[in-house]
Amino acid sequence: MAFYGSFTAAVALGISASLIGTCIMHDGCHGAYSASPFVNRMMGFGMDLIGASTYCWEAHHNTGHHPFTNLVTSKRGNMMGKSKKKFVTQENDPDVFSSYPLIRMNPYDEWRPHHRYQWLYAPLIFGGFTMLKVLYNDMVQVFVHGRVNSFISMEPRLSMKSNYIRALCMKCLSLVYMLFLPIHFNGVATGIALFAVAHFFCGIILSTMFIVTHISDNCEFLFHDNEAKLVTAPRKPLQSNWAAMQCRTSTNWAVKSTFWTHFSGGLNHQIEHHLFPSVSHVYYPYIQSVVESTCKEFNVAYKAHNSLFDALYHTLRWLYILGIDPCDDNLDRNAVHESGKKFRMEPKTLKTRSKSRRKGLSKSVVKKCDTIMHHT
Ligand SMILES: [Zn+2]
Numbered sequence: 087m088a089f090y091g092s093f094t095a096a097v098a099l100g101i102s103a104s105l106i107g108t109c110i111m112h113d114g115c116h117g118a119y120s121a122s123p124f125v126n127r128m129m130g131f132g133m134d135l136i137g138a139s140t141y142c143w144e145a146h147h148n149t150g151h152h153p154f155t156n157l158v159t160s161k162r163g164n165m166m167g168k169s170k171k172k173f174v175t176q177e178n179d180p181d182v183f184s185s186y187p188l189i190r191m192n193p194y195d196e197w198r199p200h201h202r203y204q205w206l207y208a209p210l211i212f213g214g215f216t217m218l219k220v221l222y223n224d225m226v227q228v229f230v231h232g233r234v235n236s237f238i239s240m241e242p243r244l245s246m247k248s249n250y251i252r253a254l255c256m257k258c259l260s261l262v263y264m265l266f267l268p269i270h271f272n273g274v275a276t277g278i279a280l281f282a283v284a285h286f287f288c289g290i291i292l293s294t295m296f297i298v299t300h301i302s303d304n305c306e307f308l309f310h311d312n313e314a315k316l317v318t319a320p321r322k323p324l325q326s327n328w329a330a331m332q333c334r335t336s337t338n339w340a341v342k343s344t345f346w347t348h349f350s351g352g353l354n355h356q357i358e359h360h361l362f363p364s365v366s367h368v369y370y371p372y373i374q375s376v377v378e379s380t381c382k383e384f385n386v387a388y389k390a391h392n393s394l395f396d397a398l399y400h401t402l403r404w405l406y407i408l409g410i411d412p413c414d415d416n417l418d419r420n421a422v423h424e425s426g427k428k429f430r431m432e433p434k435t436l437k438t439r440s441k442s443r444r445k446g447l448s449k450s451v452v453k454k455c456d457t458i459m460h461h462t
Contacts, residue, residue: 092272096280099264100287103136103216107292108351109367111136115144118366134256136288137220137264141253142227146234151181152363156300156335157308158194180234181296185211190408192307197412205405212293217285220260228253298397299336299356303404304389306334330386332360338390339397341374346394357388 113119114129133140157179185191189208190201228250233239264284269277299305308331336356340346346354352367353359358377359370381388391397 092268092276092280093283096268096283097287100284100289101291103284103288104291105349105351106132106136107288108295108353109348110351111140111143112351112353113366115140115148116363118364131256134252135260137257137260138216139224139228139253139257141240141249142219142224142234145227145238145240146180148363150234150238151179152360154179155308155332155360156192156305158192159309179300180238185215189405191301191405193408194307194309197408199411201409202411204409205402208402208405209290209294212297213286213290215293216289217282220257220285224253224257294398295350295353295394298339298391298394298401299353301404302337302397302400303407304400305337305404308335329361330384333357333381333386333388336360336389337397338374340393341371341390344371347371354394357390 110119110129111132114126114132117123117126119126119129130140130144133143186195187198188200188211189204190197227234227240232241265277265281267277268280271277272280338357339354341355343354347367347370352370355367355370355374358365358373359367361377362373365373378388378390380386391400
């Protein structure tokens, strides 16, 4: 009986932690919770309380995800220690694409055989992402590298010793109440299991509400070739400005639902959030119709799903499509064709048995993908 009580408490902790992440911390770290910077900073502490470092989150979310949504750049260089001649992609949006190579979310990443099954196993991995962040990612980013990835540095914040101390102390405090106390009262195996259960519920709730807003067959994926100075899609100036790009790479879901607006902390109004990140999520329902009508006026795509389940379906379908082997003779072209024409594969271009061609998306394929995606 005691175990079921502890299990229920672990589930409740996971759900509560996800609510702190969406409804309190997210607004606080965007400076949207209050007019007072001090209050916003205190709300940002909510992230530390549930085990993750605010500094890391602000770096990859505010510095990476918001300005570079769904963006991948190409680069010739020795990233990851590879040949200088090799063409590599650099993922500029660490919130969205951080799970590669386990999950292939954007069409410019190299396809690998296990991606065939990603639409099945991806939800399980999403459930583990907060635990991975708390126990591994934060540690490496703050205490080892001092940066999120090759282009996002946390040096300005971490140059202050007090910020290191805050990150370390809050990490220890969260581990005490989320891991060590359950172990103390329930034993090692049960304590670790309860920790995992809490994180699984937190991770699956957070990631589901977030991932569907950018990883979907009705969102666009942008590519910037540093050598060719080519950015995908923006054929017309208006379509390529910052606000239009935010709309094209994001999608809303269940915007009419008061419950989901508050439970998700406004994540269901993702387009409004990306346009006005420093506005509290409680105001998004009031500006939603204005944003939608403005997009319509200027012929900018405004995408929305009626429900979270509908949005999730389109996310899993996108993962399914990106899991198809581009060189497969038995390619299910009907399924691909019905995918909203986002990533229709052309046999003449992608069907090849050359091993060198199979290794990664070559520049020509990337350009072909670009052409396909933005002329359909
Ligand atoms: Zn945000």
